[in-house]
Amino acid sequence: MSVSMNRRVFLGAVAGAASLMAGSRLAEAATDKSSPLRPSVQYGPPPGVARLNANENPYGPSPAALKALAEAGAQGAYYVGDSVKKLISMIAEYHGLSPEYITLSPGSSGGLVAAAVMAGQSGNILGPDLFWDTTSRAIEQQELGKIVRTPKTGDMGIDLDAMYASIDDSVSMVQVTNPNNPTGMLLDPAKMRDFCIKASKKAVVLADEAYNELTDMPEQNSMIPLVKQGHNVIVARTFSKIYGMAGLRVGYLIAQPEVIQSMGRYGIGWYGLNQAGLAAAIASYEDHAFMDMSRGKIREAREMVTDAIKANGLTALPSQTNFMFVNLGDINAEAFRAGMEKEKVMIRGIYRDYNNWSRVSMGRLEDVQMYVNALPKVLDSLA
Numbered sequence: 001m002s003v004s005m006n007r008r009v010f011l012g013a014v015a016g017a018a019s020l021m022a023g024s025r026l027a028e029a030a031t032d033k034s035s036p037l038r039p040s041v042q043y044g045p046p047p048g049v050a051r052l053n054a055n056e057n058p059y060g061p062s063p064a065a066l067k068a069l070a071e072a073g074a075q076g077a078y079y080v081g082d083s084v085k086k087l088i089s090m091i092a093e094y095h096g097l098s099p100e101y102i103t104l105s106p107g108s109s110g111g112l113v114a115a116a117v118m119a120g121q122s123g124n125i126l127g128p129d130l131f132w133d134t135t136s137r138a139i140e141q142q143e144l145g146k147i148v149r150t151p152k153t154g155d156m157g158i159d160l161d162a163m164y165a166s167i168d169d170s171v172s173m174v175q176v177t178n179p180n181n182p183t184g185m186l187l188d189p190a191k192m193r194d195f196c197i198k199a200s201k202k203a204v205v206l207a208d209e210a211y212n213e214l215t216d217m218p219e220q221n222s223m224i225p226l227v228k229q230g231h232n233v234i235v236a237r238t239f240s241k242i243y244g245m246a247g248l249r250v251g252y253l254i255a256q257p258e259v260i261q262s263m264g265r266y267g268i269g270w271y272g273l274n275q276a277g278l279a280a281a282i283a284s285y286e287d288h289a290f291m292d293m294s295r296g297k298i299r300e301a302r303e304m305v306t307d308a309i310k311a312n313g314l315t316a317l318p319s320q321t322n323f324m325f326v327n328l329g330d331i332n333a334e335a336f337r338a339g340m341e342k343e344k345v346m347i348r349g350i351y352r353d354y355n356n357w358s359r360v361s362m363g364r365l366e367d368v369q370m371y372v373n374a375l376p377k378v379l380d381s382l383a
Contacts, residue, residue, distance in 0.1 A: 050346065050363060050364075053346040054246065059293065061243065062284045064287055065279075072279030079275075080274070095224050097228060113267065114263040114267050116135055116137075116139045118263050119173035120144025122172040123173070124146050126173070127150070128150055129152045130152060131176070148166065148170075157180075158185075163176075163199070164195060167199060167203055172204070184317055200232040205223075206233075207233060209236060209237055211320070213243075236253050239281045245284075249273070250273065302319060304368050308372040308375050312375055314326055314379075323360060326360060
């Protein structure tokens with residue numbers, strides 16, 4: 001974790017991250033400012049509102065994390081230090097790595113922005129047609145390079161062969177979100193592994209694994225072993241999703257030590273972390289009982305949504321995450337979002353030019369039931 005960085009570059013990266021977050025993951029946590037559902041001061045959704053637009057796990061933080069939060073809050077006068085070292089050492093030990101392979105980040109977003117800015121020093125970012133690209137846009141917002149997109153497969157998946165064929169001397173980083181957001185689809189782990197090994201010989205490969213722990217086989221689906229084997233791969237993880245800590249802002253990246261040091265020049269490190277979030281992360285990092293419970297609730301919610309969309313003549317992509325990407329047919333996704341909002345159900349609207357696809361998160365079961373109940377009414381009103 002490098003602390004020697006150019007101050008101007010650091011501040012620029014931080015400002016860029018803040019700007020990106022204001023228009024992305026933070027935007028997923030609330031509707032627009034004119035919305036009647038937007039609270040003036042509210043730590044969660046207002047009573048009676050189903051917040052299914054931000055891929056949060058409302059069952060967290062875990063009881064162990066909440067206890068640690070209370071203890072850490074009493075020590076909020078002090079800067080983080082030992083807690084940073086403790087969490088890094090826990091992550092390193094779990095994966096059989098040494099600490100210099102790991103850096104912490106405010107959520108995974110800060111690290112992803114740093115990776116994008118790093119990539120922009122020498123080339124472009126190559127990604128699929130549709131992925132969670134908000135942090136990658138730092139390369140364009142700071143006029144360093146651009147995002148080059150490859151066509152999707154016929155089933156809306158990521159075409160790894162097309163991505164590999166598109167790597168040329170202008171590409172400095174290849175980014176794959178797996179499972180993908182907003183589609184929720186998971187790549188075959190063997191194919192993803194082979195792709196990363198080949199592609200990392202040409203450019204650094206960034207595997208955004210924000211939703212890895214939500215999959216049926218997290219260990220098998222992760223590319224972290226490739227880092228241990230010496231490949232030029234970055235893996236991004238977060239405590240925002242299955243750990244239910246989106247508001248506490250803790251994430252981490254795993255990569256070769258020299259890559260960690262390089263990203264450290266662009267705003268990543270302990271600087272944006274807070275004592276409470278770190279305490280909660282340390283307490284819940286290996287809380288497998290809580291994670292198993294969360295996965296069970298998410299699967300139950302997905303079954304509810306699957307049954308509801310089938311009953312209403314719709315389809316959705318196969319998901320290994322806590323959200324689903326629903327095909328609305330001829331209905332505009334933004335009109336559908338607005339209609340659901342009138343029923344006090346918050347979901348996402350249009351992604352890029354995917355005008356008829358709607359993403360819904362798996363929140364509390366009672367909130368998912370509100371989505372199920374409102375679905376036919378809103379569809380009928382837009383037919």
